[in-house]
């Protein structure tokens with residue numbers, strides 16, 4: 001049975017599917033809608049994504065899509081490990097501008113559910129880390145947006161120094177949260 005644990009920002013949920021081990025290895029139902037429905041999360045996912053990051057210290061984020069293509073994400077590491085982060089960017093939220101993080105590893109199989117209204121990002125902890133994740137809205141480039149990964153006002157304690165982080169050109173120049181008019185509200 002999959003277990004669900006609400007994090008310090010309770011809309012963000014750590015998900016731990018059960019692994020059935022034997023002498024060959026293990027079997028795991030990595031996603032079962034009925035388990036999520038029973039927990040009260042009726043998200044309908046419509047797209048699976050995969051990204052490979054070759055080095056330790058690759059930072060992807062902080063990303064989100066704006067409405068009407070806002071995305072909830074169910075994230076896991078299929079190989080390697082990441083420090084995964086969600087930032088509350090909903091106007092009026094008591095946790096606006098606050099973040100929660102969790103280590104997601106292929107070895108343990110944890111997953112993070114990141115709801116609408118949160119920016120998402122991760123930092124790789126191992127080389128050749130493969131991140132796979134479900135989203136509940138299709139990719140919409142015109143609605144693709146971001147916040148600066150190391151915005152001092154958010155203060156994420158990333159496991160990589162700024163000078164060592166490996167970022168896309170896009171992610172180096174994302175706006176700070178204070179300079180971004182978030183379209184999300186609680």
Ligand SMILES: Cc1cn([C@H]2C[C@H](O)[C@@H](COP(=O)(O)OP(=O)(O)O[C@H]3O[C@H](C)C(=O)[C@H](O)[C@H]3O)O2)c(=O)[nH]c1=O
Nearest residue numbers: 049051060061063064073120121122138139140168170
């Ligand atoms: C997200 C996405 C991207 N692309 C194309 C667009 C670019 O040509 C290429 C790389 O895109 P990007 O640099 O935005 O990829 P990431 O930096 O891994 O971004 C993702 O990483 C963070 C952690 C997220 O939470 C988002 O899912 C997503 O923004 O893939 C697609 O064709 N479909 C897609 O759904």
